[in-house]
Amino acid sequence: MAPEETAKKPVEETGVRLPPLEGAVMGQVVTRFPPEPNGYPHIGHAKAAIIDEEYARMYQGKLILRFDDTNPLKEKLEYYDAIKEGLDWLGVKPDIVKNTSDDISLIQQYGRKLVELDGAYVCTCSQETMHDLRAKGVACECRRDPSEALTRLEKLFNGSYEQNQAIIRFKGDMADLNTAMRDPALFRIIEGQHPKLGSKIRVWPTYDFAAPIEDSLDGVTHAMRTKEYELRNALYFAILDRLDLRKPTMIEFSRLEFEGVPVSKRKIRPLIDDGTIKDWDDPRLPTLSAFRRRGFVPEAIRKFVISLGITLAETKPPFEALEAYNRKIIDPLSMRLFFVKDPVELYVQEAADLDVVLKNHPTDTALGSRTVKASDRFYVSGDDAAGLKINDEIRLIELYNVKITRIECQEGKLSLTATPAGSEIKQSMPKIQWVSKQDIFDLRVLIPKQLYVGEQYNTNSLEVVKGVAESFVSGFKPGQVVQFVRFGFCRIDGNNTAIFTHR
RNA sequence: GCUCCGGUGGUGUAGUCCGGUCAAGCAUUGUGGCCUUUCAAGUCGCAGAUCUCGGGUUCAAAUCCCGACCGGAGCACCA
Incomplete structure (x- = not known):
C-alpha cells in the first residue's frame, strides 16, 4: 500500500470532531489558510490547514489558500509549490488559490487611503529612533506634524526614498500597553526580486496590514491563526475600523510541535x-x-490534529497519539513480512527443502500470499538468538518447531544448531520470524528518534539497523508500507533501505 | 521589566461563556483476560485527576470573584 493512496474517509465517521464554530452560518463560512512561501510545509502548517478546511467543510463553506507573499526577501517560488504539494498530499483541497501579491495594488490603495484619512503617516525616523520612542511611548515629529504626510506619501510611491528611509506607520496609540498598537509599520520599501512580481513593486505591505485587508476583501468569515498573534488582534480590527471594512471573526489556537522535534x-x-x-x-x-x-x-495526521482541538493551552502533544492513529489505519493494509535484525545463522539438521506459502496478512486474504524456498539454513534475529539456551524449543512462524542443540560463538559471531521438533503449535513456545538463507534481501532500517534533546542536537537521532528480509521485499517500490513481524511498521525507501514508522 | 494568554489523570483533550445532570467524558499510555503461528490489530476489563495553590461568593464551583505560583507569547521596516 502506498500511503498516498489511502482512501480518505469522512471525518465524521471517525469519532473525532471539532467543536462548533462561533457565529457560523451553514453555507456561508469562509476560512483561509495563509502560509508564507518561505519554507517547506510542516506539521504546524498541517494543523492550521486542516482546521481551516474542516470548518469550511463542516459548514459547507469555502477554503481559500492564500500565499502570504509580502516580503520578497524571504519568499521563493519553490516554496509555493512545496506547500501546494504538501496540502495535496494531506488531502486539503482549497476552493480558491491566490496570493496576497495578486492584490498588491489594491492593498497599496488602501494604504494611501489610510494616510489620507489621517489613520496613518509616513515616518522617516531611523529604526533606532523608532525603537526608542516606541519603548518610551512617545510620538515622533513625523506623527505630530501631519502637514507633510501627503507629500511624503507621493515620494514614497514615486521612488524618491531609498530602502530604510521611510515607512508608513499606523496611527495607533504610542502609549498603549499593547505595544503592537504603538504605531506599527504598515508599508516599507524592499528592493528585491519577488517570486511573482519581480522588482516591479518596491513598497510592500507588512503582514499586519495585508492580513486584515485580504481577509476582509476575500470574504473570510472566520480567520484563524496561532496564538502568538493574539496581541495583534487589536491592530487587525483597528485597521479594518478606520477603513470601514467588514470584520471577520478571529480565532486563535496553539501551535503544534512535538517534543524534541x-x-x-x-x-x-x-x-x-x-x-x-x-x-x-x-x-x-x-x-x-x-x-x-x-x-x-x-x-492519521488529520484525525490527530482534530483530536487536539482548538485549545489555547501551549503543550506538546504526545507523538504516540499520532502513531496510534496511524497504526490503526495502516494495520489492516500492511503486508506482514519477515525481517531479522542482526541476523544469526540457524542450522536445522536434516530439515527438508520446502516451498513455504506465507500469508501476506493474518486476516485479509485479499492481500494474497507468497512462497518462500526454505532449506536447512535460516537467519533469525540476534535479539531472539541471544535469549536462547540449549534444549529450548521455539517455533519458526508458519513453519515448524525446532529444538536448539548447539550454540556456538566463533570470533564474536553467534550461530545456532537445532533439530526438528514437530509442528504442533504450542501456546508456551516463543514464536519467532525467520528468513531462509537462500531467500535473503539485505535491508537496513532507519529508525528516527528525537532530533533534539533539550537545546542540543541529538547525535543518536537516527539509528541504523542492519539485517535481512525476505527477497519478496526486493519487489517493492519506494512508498510501500509493510509490517515486519515483531519489529514494526516500515516504509520502503529504496536502495535496500526502509524507514521505521512505528512499532 | 511591561502587557497579554494559558494551567483538568503519566500524556493530549471535553466540560469553564449560560454554577447543580461532573467526586469529571474521550483518546493515548500502562496493566489484566480473550483472540492470535507478531511484542501489531481487534475485543472485554482495570488503574489513574477532590479539576495548580490559597481565600471568597453561593444551598451548591472545575465552572463566578480576588490573590499567589508555574508555563508560554508579544514588545521587528518577519510572518
Missing part, C-alpha cells in the same frame, strides 16, 4: 547546511515530506 528553520537549517541532515524530507524532521517518507498517512 522543532519546527523552526532556525534549528533545522544549520543541520542541513553542515550536512548532518541530508534534506528537508529526512525522517527525523516534522516536515510533511518527512512524515510521508516515514510512512505516516494523511488521514
Whole structure:
C-alpha cells in the first residue's frame, strides 16, 4: 500500500470532531489558510490547514489558500509549490488559490487611503529612533506634524526614498500597553526580486496590514491563526475600523510541535547546511515530506490534529497519539513480512527443502500470499538468538518447531544448531520470524528518534539497523508500507533501505 | 521589566461563556483476560485527576470573584 493512496474517509465517521464554530452560518463560512512561501510545509502548517478546511467543510463553506507573499526577501517560488504539494498530499483541497501579491495594488490603495484619512503617516525616523520612542511611548515629529504626510506619501510611491528611509506607520496609540498598537509599520520599501512580481513593486505591505485587508476583501468569515498573534488582534480590527471594512471573526489556537522535534528553520537549517541532515524530507524532521517518507498517512495526521482541538493551552502533544492513529489505519493494509535484525545463522539438521506459502496478512486474504524456498539454513534475529539456551524449543512462524542443540560463538559471531521438533503449535513456545538463507534481501532500517534533546542536537537521532528480509521485499517500490513481524511498521525507501514508522 | 494568554489523570483533550445532570467524558499510555503461528490489530476489563495553590461568593464551583505560583507569547521596516 502506498500511503498516498489511502482512501480518505469522512471525518465524521471517525469519532473525532471539532467543536462548533462561533457565529457560523451553514453555507456561508469562509476560512483561509495563509502560509508564507518561505519554507517547506510542516506539521504546524498541517494543523492550521486542516482546521481551516474542516470548518469550511463542516459548514459547507469555502477554503481559500492564500500565499502570504509580502516580503520578497524571504519568499521563493519553490516554496509555493512545496506547500501546494504538501496540502495535496494531506488531502486539503482549497476552493480558491491566490496570493496576497495578486492584490498588491489594491492593498497599496488602501494604504494611501489610510494616510489620507489621517489613520496613518509616513515616518522617516531611523529604526533606532523608532525603537526608542516606541519603548518610551512617545510620538515622533513625523506623527505630530501631519502637514507633510501627503507629500511624503507621493515620494514614497514615486521612488524618491531609498530602502530604510521611510515607512508608513499606523496611527495607533504610542502609549498603549499593547505595544503592537504603538504605531506599527504598515508599508516599507524592499528592493528585491519577488517570486511573482519581480522588482516591479518596491513598497510592500507588512503582514499586519495585508492580513486584515485580504481577509476582509476575500470574504473570510472566520480567520484563524496561532496564538502568538493574539496581541495583534487589536491592530487587525483597528485597521479594518478606520477603513470601514467588514470584520471577520478571529480565532486563535496553539501551535503544534512535538517534543524534541522543532519546527523552526532556525534549528533545522544549520543541520542541513553542515550536512548532518541530508534534506528537508529526512525522517527525523516534522516536515510533511518527512512524515510521508516515514510512512505516516494523511488521514492519521488529520484525525490527530482534530483530536487536539482548538485549545489555547501551549503543550506538546504526545507523538504516540499520532502513531496510534496511524497504526490503526495502516494495520489492516500492511503486508506482514519477515525481517531479522542482526541476523544469526540457524542450522536445522536434516530439515527438508520446502516451498513455504506465507500469508501476506493474518486476516485479509485479499492481500494474497507468497512462497518462500526454505532449506536447512535460516537467519533469525540476534535479539531472539541471544535469549536462547540449549534444549529450548521455539517455533519458526508458519513453519515448524525446532529444538536448539548447539550454540556456538566463533570470533564474536553467534550461530545456532537445532533439530526438528514437530509442528504442533504450542501456546508456551516463543514464536519467532525467520528468513531462509537462500531467500535473503539485505535491508537496513532507519529508525528516527528525537532530533533534539533539550537545546542540543541529538547525535543518536537516527539509528541504523542492519539485517535481512525476505527477497519478496526486493519487489517493492519506494512508498510501500509493510509490517515486519515483531519489529514494526516500515516504509520502503529504496536502495535496500526502509524507514521505521512505528512499532 | 511591561502587557497579554494559558494551567483538568503519566500524556493530549471535553466540560469553564449560560454554577447543580461532573467526586469529571474521550483518546493515548500502562496493566489484566480473550483472540492470535507478531511484542501489531481487534475485543472485554482495570488503574489513574477532590479539576495548580490559597481565600471568597453561593444551598451548591472545575465552572463566578480576588490573590499567589508555574508555563508560554508579544514588545521587528518577519510572518
